Amino acid sequence: GQQVMQIPQYQHVQEGEDFTTYCNSSTTLSNIQWYKQRPGGHPVFLIQLVKSGEVKKQKRLTFQFGEAKKNSSLHITATQTTDVGTYFCVGMGGSEKLVFGKGTKLTVNP
Amino acid sequence: DGGITQSPKYLFRKEGQNVTLSCEQNLNHDAMYWYRQDPGQGLRLIYYSQIVNDFQKGDIAEGYSVSREKKESFPLTVTSAQKNPTAFYLCASSIFGQGARGYTFGSGTRLTVV
Numbered sequence: 001g002q003q004v005m006q007i008p009q010y011q012h013v014q015e016g017e018d019f020t021t022y023c024n025s026s027t028t029l030s031n032i033q034w035y036k037q038r039p040g041g042h043p044v045f046l047i048q049l050v051k052s053g054e055v056k057k058q059k060r061l062t063f064q065f066g067e068a069k070k071n072s073s074l075h076i077t078a079t080q081t082t083d084v085g086t087y088f089c090v091g092m093g094g095s096e097k098l099v100f101g102k103g104t105k106l107t108v109n110p
Numbered sequence: 111d112g113g114i115t116q117s118p119k120y121l122f123r124k125e126g127q128n129v130t131l132s133c134e135q136n137l138n139h140d141a142m143y144w145y146r147q148d149p150g151q152g153l154r155l156i157y158y159s160q161i162v163n164d165f166q167k168g169d170i171a172e173g174y175s176v177s178r179e180k181k182e183s184f185p186l187t188v189t190s191a192q193k194n195p196t197a198f199y200l201c202a203s204s205i206f207g208q209g210a211r212g213y214t215f216g217s218g219t220r221l222t223v224v
Contacts, residue, residue, distance in 0.1 A: 009150070033212060042200055043153070045212025088152060098143075098213065100152035 002027050004091045006101030014109050019076040021104035023089035031092050032065055032072045037103070038085040081108050112137045116201050116216035122224050123188070123195065131186045131219045133201035140205060142184035143213070146170060147198040156199075159184055188221065196223050 003026045013019050023032065031050040035043035047056055049065035049072060056063045062075045072089055086103040114135040123129045135142065141160045145153040155168030159178040173192025178184055184203075188195045201216040 004152075006152075035212075042215040042218050043213075045214070048212060098153075098155070100145075100154075102150070102152040 002091065002099050004089060004099050004101040006089055006104055008104055009102065010105050010107075012107045012109065013079050015081060016078050019079050019083070019106055020073055021087050021089070021106075022071065022073050023091075023101050024071045025091050025099075026070075028069050029091040030069075032069075033090040033092065033098070034063060034072075034074055035088045035090060036085050037088065041085075043088060076106075079106070079108050081110050084108050114201055114203055114214055114216035116199075116219050118219060119217065121219055121221045123221060124224060126190045128187055128189050129221070131188065131199055131201075131221070133184045133186065133216060134182055135184075135201075135203045135214070135216075136182060137203055137214060138181070139203035139214070140181070141203060142178070143202040143204075144168075144174070144176065144184070144186045145200045145202065147200060147218075153200060156186065195221055197221060 004023055006023045031048055033048045034046040036046055037043045047063050052069050053067045054065040060077045064073045074087055076083055084107055086105045088103045089101045090098045117132045143158040144156040146156055147153050154170050156170055156174050157165055157168050157176040159165035162178055162181050165176050165178050173189055175187045199219045202213045204213045
C-alpha cells in the first residue's frame with residue numbers, strides 16, 4: 001500500500017536556527033498536505049501542494065513539492081518557541097484517503 | 111463558529127466493554143473520518159464516510175464500528191474485540207472533492223483501558 005516516510009523523527013534546535021523536515025512517498029501523489037500538531041492538541045491544516053515543483057511560503061515557513069510529486073519538504077527559517085510541535089506531511093491517494101507520515105517532533109530551546 | 115466537537119475528551123473503559131466516541135460537525139462537510147494516533151506514530155485511518163448512510167473501512171477497522179445516519183454525526187464504537195484500544199482518537203471532516211481546503215480535526219478523545 002501507499003506509504004509516506006518522514007524524517008527526521010525528532011529535531012531539537014536552538015531558537016533562531018533553521019529547521020527542515022522531509023517526506024518521501026512510495027508512489028506518486030496527487031497532492032500533499034502539511035499539518036502542525038501542538039503538544040496535547042490536534043492536527044491543524046497548514047497548506048496543500050498540488051503542482052509538480054510547487055513552492056509556497058507562509059511567513060517563515062517554506063513548503064516544496066518535488067518534480068516527481070513523490071517528495072516534499074517543510075523549511076522553517078529562524079525558529080521560534082511558538083514553532084514547537086509535530087509536523088506531519090500527508091499524502092493524498094485515491095478516494096480522498098490521506099496517508100500520514102509519522103511526523104517530525106520539533107523542540108526549540110529558547 | 112463552525113467546527114468539529116468530539117466528546118468526551120477523556121474516556122476510561124473496562125475490559126470487555128463497548129464504548130462510543132461522539133463526533134459532531136456543523137461545517138456542512140460531506141466527508142468524515144476517524145483516525146487513531148499512538149505515541150510516536152502518525153495517524154491511522156479507522157473508518158471514513160463520504161455520504162450519509164455509507165461508510166468504508168480504513169486501514170485498521172477491526173474491532174471498531176461506525177454509523178452515519180446524519181450528515182453532522184459520525185460516532186465511533188470501540189468494541190471489546192479491539193484488543194489494544196488505548197490511544198488518542200481523532201475525528202476529521204472535509205468537503206468531499208475539495209481537499210485543498212484541508213481537513214478539519216476535532217480536539218480528540220483519549221481512551222484508556224483500565
